Amino acid sequence: MDPSSLLNLVADGKGNVAVRLAEAAGISRQAASARISSAIRAGLIGRTGVGRGVRYSLAETHRQEQEFKREGLSEDRVWRSLCAPVVADLPPNVRDIWQYGLTEMINNAIDHSGSDTVRVGIVRNALYTQAWVADSGEGIFPKIAKAFDLYDPRESILELAKGKLTTDPAKHSGEGIFFSSKVFDLFDIRSGALHFMHDDGLDDILIERPKDAPGTLVLMRLDNQSTRTTKEIFDKFAAPDGYTFAKTIVPVRLAQHEGEKLVSRSQAKRLTMRFERFKSVILDFAGVEEIGQAFADEVFRVFQKAHTDTRLVPVNMSVRVKGMVSRAKNLAAQDKNG
Ligand SMILES: Nc1ncnc2c1ncn2[C@@H]1O[C@H](COP(=O)(O)OP(=O)(O)O)[C@@H](O)[C@H]1O
Ligand SMILES: [Mg+2]
Missing domain, CATH: 3.30.565.10 (Histidine kinase-like ATPase, C-terminal domain)
Structure with missing residues (x-):
């Protein structure tokens, strides 16, 4: 058994620790209670209340x-x-x-x-x-x-x-x-x-x-x-050739205030502000159901055209977001060819 499983059961705050420990560890209720008592004596967990009202919590060491x-x-x-x-x-x-x-x-x-x-x-x-x-x-x-x-x-x-x-x-x-x-x-x-x-x-x-x-x-x-x-965290955001902070991940939903939709060019400008300081920006669309055409165009065509050294990588896109992003990227490609 994972030696910390008693502590994890205490930490999750769901109560019924003795019963759940007995189940998880395949031991009797009595054996579970004995383990709890020994953890209390060791100062790892604390107990309040009695009988059915008993509650355990992780003790501050x-x-x-x-x-x-x-x-x-x-x-x-x-x-x-x-x-x-x-x-x-x-x-x-x-x-x-x-x-x-x-x-x-x-x-x-x-x-x-x-x-x-x-x-x-x-x-x-x-x-x-x-x-x-x-x-x-x-x-x-x-x-x-x-x-x-x-x-x-x-x-x-x-x-x-x-x-x-x-x-x-x-x-x-x-x-x-x-x-x-x-x-x-x-x-x-x-x-x-x-x-x-x-x-x-x-x-x-x-x-x-x-x-x-x-x-x-x-x-x-x-x-x-x-x-x-x-x-490992510094490396994750560095360019392959060095220690510099070259990549970032931006949760796009942070640009979307309560009850708002991401539709306008000004919202897109707020999102892309300072993106040019990075070699690559991962745009995490988790929690964003849809975006408007002007917003997508501003990010994936207008910004991208003005800052070709910054790679934009959209991830976690819904079908609708994906559609808008593809449309903007296609227009950008046409710009380049025409
Ligand atoms: N305790 C604080 N009170 C007020 N502003 C703060 C505080 N901590 C951070 N900031 C602001 O957040 C910014 C970013 O902090 P940080 O990421 O540590 O970068 P840095 O310290 O290099 O500027 C700071 O430049 C400052 O404007
Ligand atoms: Mg600082």
């Missing part, structure tokens, strides 16, 4: 949390003093991911937030570790909207998803959030009422912070035994 003054703060110091000890005995690839993600996000709070203070926390249980970086500064989505003259702070989310987005190009390269969001199991940025990824799996109870708190909150989660590496 480590917790560190501290508030720092932003001025003069260094992300390396916070990493070394507060965070590294919590993950010290985890596999090296897991420690590397935590060091990368936490130092990038703490550096962001230091360099971009303008907040007086930065709060950092890290909590571990038997299966996974979660961490957060919170500031009470300007707020990431309004800050980006202002810097790029975006009409709606929601457009900041699309821009962040593309990558290579920075409001301080002299000192920064706009890679931290892009790669951090890909290297963790769960990653979310919250500011105002908006979420960057909205991963419901992230425990809201981790940090006591009002939903409408000012500033920015970044939450990350990674399995303690993850086999992912930062290198």
